[in-house]
Amino acid sequence: MVRNSTISPKKLRIYNSGHLIYVFRHSFSRRNFLGGLSSSDSHISRRKHEQSAVLLPVTPTGHKVFDEMPNRENRTVETSFMFLRDVLRSSMMSTEAETPRSIHCFALKSGFLQDLPSSSKLLTLYSKVGDLVSSLGLFGELKVKDVIVWNSMITSLNQNGRSMAAVGLFVEMIKKGTEFDSTTLLLAASALSSLNLSNKCPLVHCLAIEAGLVSDPSLCNALMNLYAKDEDLSSAECVFADMVHRDIVSWNTIVTKCLANGHPWKSLNYFKSMTRSGQEADNVTFSCVISACASLKELPLGESFHGVVIKSGYIPEAHVSVANSLVSMYSKCGGTDAAETVFEQILCKDVISWNAILNGFATNRMFQESFGIFKEMQLVDRIQPDIATMVTVTSICGDICLPREGRAIHGYMVRRELQSRALEVINSLIDMYGRCGLTRQAELLFKITTDRDLVSWNSMLSAFVQNRFTQEAKNLFKEVLSEYSCSKFSLSTVLAILPSCESSDSLIFGKLVHCWQLKLGFGDNILSANSVINMYISCRDLISAFLLLETISESRDLASWNSVIYGCASNGHHSESLRAFQAMSREGIVSHDMITLLGTISACGNLGLVLQGRCFHGLAIKTLRESETQLQNTLITMYGRCKDIDSAVKVFGLISDPNLCSWNCVISTLSQNKAGQEAIQLFRKLELEPNEITFVGLLSASTQLGYAGYGMQTHCHLIRRGYQANPFLCAALVDMYSSCGMLETGMKVFRKSGEKSIAAWNSVISAYGFHGMGEKAMEIFKEMRTRMEPNKSTFISLLSACSHSGFIDEGLRYYNQMEDEFGVKPVSEHRVCVVDMLGRAGKLREAYEFIKGIGERQEAGVWGALLSACNYHADTKLGKEVAEVLFEMEPDNASYYISLSNTYVGLGDWEEAVRLRKMVEDKALKKVPGYSVINLSVS
Template structure:
């Protein structure tokens, strides 16, 4: 056995990194092998910030090393494992490099278990450069090594690199496990990339790893962090095994996203399932009771906490939640009792009772608590304490006490650490009438946020400095974009617009508020005028939401008004809600509102009946639309246009022309657009040309929407040249006209012409910017004409060059284009590479391509995805069955057809139209 041997070992890593090791081997008796090792003394020269993979010449150096006795190697390996296991528990900065050198000397570096442990130690000591170098040197990497490296990156705050390594791992086809996905979710959470959660979720489902409860808990957390609570609940619902963390995650996330009642519902389900609650559970559900001000339920939960043995001393967080709950529900005596009985109070406990006393108007008691808090060892007021007590000083105009608190924050240097402290002091000075002090603090603050500006504007406005308030508001307009305004900004300045001299400025503020389009602010304002809000207030929100495209919010506002029961709806209310129902395709909701209108109104207004016709048309209930039209005693032109539009939208072209023959009024442009749309559906040039003649006589051919409809009609009916003449002769060309003619060229297989027209349109001379529909037409033209490279180039330029974000229709075009060319693998990789779940239309395009090219293997895989997404869609079963028939797979085809028959699935029938002109 060799003792105290001197070794000089230089390791050259791609010419960048040199380790120089001079040491006496470990002096320690290793009983199993009778080895004696001395402690390593080493020197290290590190000349690069990035480790590169070891070059082949380095490996040759190790190959030439003398062969060791097997027993010696085994003993050394066991010793190395022991050392690694030991230092996994206690990390010293220099230790990993010593172990690394020993592993290199003994030839154990390629042992994956050893390498992964060494990576972990490097990560914990913060030596990321060495961990990257070791990772790069490894010829073979298993999933544990990859996981160890991703963990290193996460531990050292390199989250983007961690996600990048995860993506590289997937692209290389390496195996991964639930830990890999868990690490990826952790990195995405740290980067606030909640939108990427579905990508990881899909991988988990595809590989069967979704059964891992820890991974599901992380997915729920990430979904909820991005305010996608429905997806988080979906993960929870499909979990095979739920632990206490699963229940706590879904409950806390419901609470955090503003659904405290859902938290309580989940708690009830958890108790029913036999799962015992813990301190996190109780803290959450008691906080939910606090939000809902459900005192009886809160008291019951308090009793359950005591019964479950959760003592306040052991679980102070539960006690803090109980204090806050009693305070919020107005039972301050109970809150004080819990607080006084709590022996191990933390700063949150003191803040909870202080806020409770403040909220219940007991400001003298609150100051008493603050004084008592300062006398307790190891407990000092924090930022939350200061903000709470400063708010009390402002609300009760306690300027003397407020100055003292300000002095305390300066002594403790809180202002330099927390902007909310400065904002609260500015607000306090403003409420106490000390505008000069507020302004001085505002101007000397180097970092301001919108709250700072709002507080100062409010301070000026409340104390009669109206001009200063207006000037500051103008400054904030130039400092922030409209999208960053808040309702508080507008409310702060409005009090300075109460004189006739401020009328113009007040109107300007109103315009700014309308530019905001801040739906949340509108609802907050409605909530703030709880006692005085009337029908006009509700209608402003209900009809305003429906008019600006926020249809679901419109219906929710109507439901809130109905539940309140104080105010009865009127015609304006119904116009907004019926319109919202139509846009959301909620036919049952629309019928209920129709019934409510009949019940509550003496007679149906024509405007309301027109809205009903439009609603039924959008919900594809043409029969009801025609019935409503028939009940109108004196229909106006808008009524006729509504029913024509409803019929033409639902492919009832012949009924449109039958109805038009009975029109006694003078038609307008909207009427003819409906007629031309019906002609296009019927493929009827005779009807279309008659409509064209009518509108020429009335001088409507110059209307851009009419000319777009004409182009669409002629090109769809095979008269492309005529359509182009209409397009070129029209004066002002709408974006719809450009899209129609690009689509027409593509439909007729003239892709080059379509691309030329797109180039003309996007050159800037046309005055038009391509939109979503433009690219659908263009990509479809490339698909029909086989211009694959051009189509992919346009797709890649959409968002980057033209600012048009790709949607499902664009992706369907790309998949169809690749599928037509037989590039099925590329089409499949395109879908997977999008990084988020795609709708059935995209997968359906790939299934059609598989059917056309007879690829049953990929077709079956794609069909399985579609069966899961739309199990009742017979088209997918029939398409796959036809693929099998084409290849002689009759048994499989029969099986699929039988599924369609057994489940009574129906495929929508196709139809053909022959236009017969009778001379």
């Protein structure tokens, strides 16, 4: 036991740090530092005060001078002073709050507080135990402060999360003219970095240049880091270029910061310069250059660096950071087998290793393997999934629409309390629920989140837009505008809200968003411009879309052209889609891809241009490396709409692994081209689980065949699978039953269906009209008007019903009300119904005047309806006049010649009838034959 302060420093130094602190506490535990010493140590107290009075003179300013103290002869004071310093040095490893306070009291009582090295260490000790108040108090007590004391106080503030106060203290230090060193500037740079005030880096840099401190590598490294954080890579490179002495940290800083600022090639070039300079790389360098290869997706280069790592003596399996970078690199470059091999060989896997392989599988759409890795990860005791893990797994659930698994992941997060730790987790959950169609769950989670950021708002906007809640998306966007200042908005906000403008009603709102986007400075961003082009096309403002495409002529890319080509094809502007493709080809700057061909082939199908469609088919075979199933499905649909079912079936046969969409396309093609029997036979070969679209195709085939047996079997299939409530299937069932003569059964299906689509209402109106029950059809129309607005197809069915039932006045009234009262512009199909209605009633001249009164050139179908009426009523004079018009419009249509010939036969004019038949034979024209279907059931 040490009983007095005269123990020699040499003896004290033999104790380790723990023993020395113990000695200090035991020796002075009975002393009352605030009120003097205990009575038993009064002789020590008197002697100590006497010695202090002699050896520690007071300066005119009132503080004791320490500079001469080591030269004093009194060994007691020197021993106590050395004892204090030894205790301070030994206490640096202590984390007990009482230790610095005890030392502080001893220094204060002994008069050693103004010793600057001791005070600096005491400041550091207070900082380590988190006693910032005492640090500030001690700093304020010091009358004389050198640069080390200032640095210690700034360090204390930085370590305790008071970066703004640290910057303030640095500014105060500069204002007072206190000399600073490179450490001071290094601490100031660290504080600015913590406050995201990297734009103030030039001020620190200027101070360093003025003071001649730029030769310090540590300071230069900090300046490079600060410049790069502010995305000022050129300034960081200038600092690096001016460095005389570069250490490994300097090289690593410039290599990593080039990569972080999106310049992986620069990162690799600096690595080359580093190897030429003779500086050996470490695990940080290798991790960075391998990550650069991953960013560039340069697999051969990444494999070369893998070899360099091994050759340099680094064993990736032992250096986890290097191995993790290799796993990520191989995954991003598509080498999942190599990534898995590296992962399996890692000796001590950390959570980053597991996240790297998990994310690698997810990136390569190996979702089954991703869930397997996640499950295996949970079985490792010392590894627990972190926030990055959960964000990746949640994203997978959203990508492949797994709402059940997504909810389970959400529950797991709640149990692990991960949801409350990071907003990033909540944002990923909102995004997942949105992509899985669970909009209300996403909205609930969004509303209960109090500290949401802009990502939260963007995720919720996307969830509304993806699930067709366009009005809710627009309302939420207005809330975003009131919540944040314009300077904080991101491009993601623009990209999230623009798809909500999907009709001409939203054009004004879309233009406002476009103006807002230009105001924020996103006008030059090509991704933003492409989204605006899509918006204008969806809103049917093609002039603005093409004008914007021309405006960005200097920067437009393939995505810009695809926005126009595919967008026009998807929104019914098929001719404009093909013209845009021609313009792109003439320009010759960019080449087409699969998206381009999807748009052009779809446009050809809708326009019935089979020859052009075949050309694009050949272009796809010639230019695309692999035949994508989506492209082949589009080809099947195109050939089907062009009535080339043989080519459609051939394309289907070439698909190595047809998905359900492929089967649906070919079944629909066969049923729409009056090959219903073949469609049903093909369905019997289907090994996949059918969906609603499959059954719509089958019901269409049954309707075309006119055989209720197939339709009833299909009805049973969809009931077993729970699709009977689908409103589109309800419409198809009504059509099928009414076409097969089972009107009452069709009406039962309609009445029992819950949600009724407008297609179902139209089918019922058409069914009553087809069976000559015009009054019922009009009653259904009145009932429908109370629930929804009629559309173009509604009036086709209604006018057809009036025509079949002879309700001329009612039919004409509905036709005249279409545009004025219901906003439905009449098209050719409506006019055919009116002409047929007047023709059936024998009002041929009124029908002729109706066509002439329209004012614009009518399609052949309208005149064809009048010709049929003339044939029925044997009006040869008008029929011949109408036929002349049709012969000019469609000279190769045999039906018009045959119809007029039959009119002459009815009047006994055989010579003219034979002449017309002879014309058909001479032109080798063929009329599509009619046919009847008889179903034979063998018992």
